[in-house]
Amino acid sequence: xxxxxxxxxxxxxxxxxxxxxxxxxxxxxxxxxxxxxxxxxxxxxxxxxxxxxxxxxxxxxxxxxxxxxxxxxxxxxxxxxxxxxxxxxxxxxxxxxxxxxxxxxxxxxxxxxxxxxxxxxxxxxxxxxxxxxxxxxxxxxxxxxxxxxxxxxxxxxxxxxxxxxxxxxxxxxxxxxxxxxxxxxxxxxxxxxxxxxxxxxxxxxxxxxxxxxxxxxxxxxxxxx
Amino acid sequence: xxxxxxxxxxxxxxxxxxxxxxxxxxxxxxxxxxxxxxxxxxxxxxxxxxxxxxxxxxxxxxxxxxxxxxxxxxxxxxxxxxxxxxxxxxxxxxxxxxxxxxxxxxxxxxxxxxxxxxxxxxxxxxxxxxxxxxxxxxxxxxxxxxxxxxxxxxxxxxxxxxx
Numbered sequence: 001x002x003x004x005x006x007x008x009x010x011x012x013x014x015x016x017x018x019x020x021x022x023x024x025x026x027x028x029x030x031x032x033x034x035x036x037x038x039x040x041x042x043x044x045x046x047x048x049x050x051x052x053x054x055x056x057x058x059x060x061x062x063x064x065x066x067x068x069x070x071x072x073x074x075x076x077x078x079x080x081x082x083x084x085x086x087x088x089x090x091x092x093x094x095x096x097x098x099x100x101x102x103x104x105x106x107x108x109x110x111x112x113x114x115x116x117x118x119x120x121x122x123x124x125x126x127x128x129x130x131x132x133x134x135x136x137x138x139x140x141x142x143x144x145x146x147x148x149x150x151x152x153x154x155x156x157x158x159x160x161x162x163x164x165x166x167x168x169x170x171x172x173x174x175x176x177x178x179x180x181x182x183x184x185x186x187x188x189x190x191x192x193x194x195x196x197x198x199x200x201x202x203x204x205x206x207x208x209x210x211x212x213x214x215x216x217x218x219x220x221x222x223x224x225x
Numbered sequence: 226x227x228x229x230x231x232x233x234x235x236x237x238x239x240x241x242x243x244x245x246x247x248x249x250x251x252x253x254x255x256x257x258x259x260x261x262x263x264x265x266x267x268x269x270x271x272x273x274x275x276x277x278x279x280x281x282x283x284x285x286x287x288x289x290x291x292x293x294x295x296x297x298x299x300x301x302x303x304x305x306x307x308x309x310x311x312x313x314x315x316x317x318x319x320x321x322x323x324x325x326x327x328x329x330x331x332x333x334x335x336x337x338x339x340x341x342x343x344x345x346x347x348x349x350x351x352x353x354x355x356x357x358x359x360x361x362x363x364x365x366x367x368x369x370x371x372x373x374x375x376x377x378x379x380x381x382x383x384x385x386x387x388x
Contacts, residue, residue: 002231003266007239012266040385042280047288056288059265061280064381068374072381075265075284091291095264210386217386221378224231 002097002224010071013220014095015213018120019102020112021053021081024141024203028102029060029076031209036062054080056088064217074217081116090123098135098220099124100212101196102203103158105140105148110157117158132162135219138198139212151200161193169194177215238359239269245351246271253344254336256315259329260322260352261286268326275331290319290327307345309338318342320349323356 002013017025026046033044040063047056057077064072079089093099101120103113124131140154164170164184170192173184177197184194197215201208246258250272257272259279265287267279275282290308297305308319318330318341328349332341 003262003264003268004231004233005239005268007234007236007269014264014266036385043278045281045285056292059281059284061284062385064378064385067377067381070374072378073280075280077284087295088292091288091295094287094291095262214382214386217382218379221375221382225375 002220004070004224008071009069010073011067011224012073012075013097013224014075014077015098015100015216015220016092016096017076017078017100017102018089018093018116019081020104020109020116021083023081023102023104023109023113023116024201025078025081025102026054026058027203028100028139028141028201028209028212029058029078031203031206032062032076032213033060035206035210039063040065053082054078055085056080057092072221074220076213083115083119086119086123089119090126093123093127093129096124096129096134097223098216099131099137100216101136101138101158102201103138103140103154105142105154106145107147107149110149113154113158132194135216135223136196137212137216137219138196139201139203139208140198141201141203141208143200143207144202151198155195155198159195159198161195164192164194177211232360234268234359238355241355242269242352243271245348245355249330249344249348253330253332253341255318255330255332255341256335257331259283259286259331261327261329263287263291263325263327272331286319286327286329290321307342311338318345320345322349323353323360325360326352326356328352 002011004011017028019025033041042061045059049055057079060076062074062076077092079092101117121131138159140151142148172182175181175183183197186192199208199212201212203209242260250258257275259270260268261283262268265284267283293305293308306321310317315331315333320328322328330341330345
């Protein structure tokens with residue numbers, strides 16, 4: 001729920017990093033915090049347990065600067081990944097403008113990824129939001145680990161696509177980030193499906209973190225226009 | 226069903242709100258009044274300028290209010306219409322406005338909780354009226370920015386997040 005404040009000439013947008021526990025959501029925000037110029041970001045707030053697991057959320061405001069006369073700011077949030085924190089996870093989605101799903105590529109985390117993705121769809125629906133209609137990016141994190149699942153398998157399990165029913169949109173849309181792949185494409189059974197953009201990442205050393213953030217930010221601003 | 230709706234605050238809305246908040250502060254002797262939306266964004270402030278980071282404050286206040294909303298449901302209430310956090314010298318009183326915005330009142334020993342609660346009631350009603358009118362006027366139609374904004378925005382994103 002972006003707010004355009006004509007009185008203070010400000011636009012604020014809310015981005016939420018979602019995904020299974022220990023998948024790297026907080027690590028994404030920490031990297032952004034460390035790399036963005038201090039003047040362009042606010043204080044990072046972490047409501048975490050003593051063992052540094054996110055209890056409620058992490059929060060990081062980032063200023064994009066003045067665009068078209070409006071001071072534009074993104075509010076980055078993470079949710080707690082652990083299954084039993086669902087109540088707080090749902091609260092953070094309130095008013096969300098864009099979602100990044102941080103998946104853990106390790107093969108043994110596949111089930112946790114699927115569960116978290118289902119939970120994201122459910123919690124969005126409970127707020128009355130449709131994940132297929134808001135800016136949504138998937139990040140496959142921990143690509144450097146030897147037990148990382150191949151991208152094709154992750155895509156099949158977590159990003160199989162949703163049907164494109166509008167005939168006007170039933171035409172191939174190339175994936176700008178992966179040559180030879182399509183965001184909208186026709187399956188062998190003749191059905192048109194649309195997928196979310198995805199990025200590979202090693203958040204712990206920053207790889208892929210800004211590619212993901214840039215892509216979701218652009219989608220969010222495009223949705224304003 | 227779609228994404229979260231956007232909304233806009235016009236300068237005239239802001240002026241009306243600040244007039245109401247300023248009158249309330251005078252009547253209650255409270256220090257600062259802030260309006261925060263439920264998604265955690267600061268809408269308006271009146272009174273003594275806050276010394277803290279307002280962005281952080283807004284996100285935490287919204288989370289605080291939302292968490293308490295859920296606690297209310299667990300004990301069989303539909304909501305807690307207001308919350309009170311007591312400190313040694315500074316205290317906070319939070320009240321719901323039209324289910325979309327939260328009024329946060331900061332006050333100290335120059336006044337009392339009783340007086341703040343007494344005076345806030347009318348202000349909550351007036352603000353609820355203002356916000357209900359605002360949301361009815363927008364009619365759920367998301368505000369739009371100009372196309373030129375989008376081109377500039379992409380450049381800014383590339384610059385800021387370029388690593």
